[in-house]
Structures are given as C-alpha cells and as structure tokens.
Amino acid sequence: xxxxxxxxxLPDGTLAYFDSADTLQQVSIHSLxxxxxxxxxxxxxxxxxxxxxKHVPGFIERAGELKSKGVDEIICISVNDPFVMKExxxxxxxxxxxxxxxxxxxxxTRALGLELDLTEKGLGIRSRRFALLVEDLKxxxxxxxxxxxFTVSGxxxxxxxx
Numbered sequence: 001x002x003x004x005x006x007x008x009x010l011p012d013g014t015l016a017y018f019d020s021a022d023t024l025q026q027v028s029i030h031s032l033x034x035x036x037x038x039x040x041x042x043x044x045x046x047x048x049x050x051x052x053x054k055h056v057p058g059f060i061e062r063a064g065e066l067k068s069k070g071v072d073e074i075i076c077i078s079v080n081d082p083f084v085m086k087e088x089x090x091x092x093x094x095x096x097x098x099x100x101x102x103x104x105x106x107x108x109t110r111a112l113g114l115e116l117d118l119t120e121k122g123l124g125i126r127s128r129r130f131a132l133l134v135e136d137l138k139x140x141x142x143x144x145x146x147x148x149x150f151t152v153s154g155x156x157x158x159x160x161x162x
Contacts, residue, residue: 003113003128003144010040010137013108015101016082024082027101029075029108030137036072038134039158042114042127046080046088050150055129056092062155063097069162074098079106079115079126103127114144129153133161 004010012030019025032038041059043051059066059074066074074097078085082102089100109115109127116128131153133141141161143152 003142004132004139005142006139008139008142010132010134010139011108011111013103013111015077015103015108016085017099017101018082018086032073032075032099033134033137035136037070037136038073038075039066039071039131040075040077040134041131041153042109042112043076043078043129044116044118044126045123046078046084050129050148051078052088052091054150055154056098058155059098060092060095062159063095065159066155066162067097069159071162075101077101077103077108077127079103079109079124131155131158133158 010033012028014026014028016026043055045051056076063074076098080102081104085100085102103109106115106125114128114130116126118126129145131143132139143157145153
C-alpha cells in the first residue's frame with residue numbers, strides 16, 4: 001500500500017491506551033479526529049533514543065503553540081503494546097497534551113502505509129517516523145522520514161505548516 005499523503009482521507013482504526021483510572025481503553029482514530037484539527041505523529045519505538053530525546057519532547061514542549069494555532073489533539077502512536085506506552089508516557093511528567101496510543105499489532109500503521117520492516121534487526125514491524133496534520137479527517141501535511149532520519153517530522157515543521 002502506498003504511504004498516506006496530502007489530500008488522502010485518514011483511515012479509521014482502533015488503538016489502545018490506559019486512562020487516568022489505569023483501565024485499558026480502546027479508541028477509534030475517527031472519534032478523536034472527526035471535525036477537528038489533529039497532529040498525529042508516529043515513532044519507530046517507545047524508549048528509543050531519537051523518539052525519546054527529540055521527537056516526543058518537541059511535541060510536548062511546543063504543545064501550547066500548536067494549540068494556539070488551532071490544533072485540537074496531539075497524538076503519538078507507536079507499534080508497542082499499551083503497557084509499554086503507559087510507562088513511556090510516565091517518563092514525561094510535564095506532558096499535559098500529547099496522547100500516547102498503542103498500535104500493538106501495527107494494523108493502523110499498515111493502514112497508513114507507514115510500516116517499516118526491521119525484522120533483520122530483531123525489531124519486527126515498526127512504524128516509519130512521521131507527522132501528519134489532519135483537518136476533519138483530511139491529510140493537509142504528511143511529513144514522512146526516510147530511513148532513520150529526523151528532519152521533517154518534528155513539531156517545528158508542523159508549526160511552520162500551520
């Protein structure tokens with residue numbers, strides 16, 4: 001499947017997370033994004049260096065600016081289970097705006113056409129690093145990284161597009 005691109009409709013899918021009562025929940029992407037301006041960014045893995053030290057912190061630090069420019073939701077997805085995503089989110093106690101959602105079987109990542117096969121490195125199927133700006137389920141910006149790069153999918157690049 002071709003990677004999602006500008007002008008495409010955001011596919012629906014169900015992702016998992018733990019709520020504030022520590023109960024496992026399922027949520028549909030469309031329920032979070034329909035009628036809203038949403039930033040959806042994906043990372044290859046929780047607790048990995050670039051994801052943990054650059055990609056996620058950038059969105060947490062710039063969340064106020066993103067919100068001031070009309071962004072309703074900021075969503076981080078990774079091909080990890082919801083238990084891992086819950087623990088990873090706890091490492092950012094200053095976070096108030098970024099939702100950490102698990103795509104444990106990579107089914108949503110595949111629906112986006114953004115899967116990355118890292119089986120040869122012992123990591124299985126992961127997500128390419130990306131950031132999407134979506135308005136009412138239509139992709140307005142699709143910043144997808146090549147290889148292990150981190151040049152176009154950060155919060156600064158999304159802010160420039162707003």
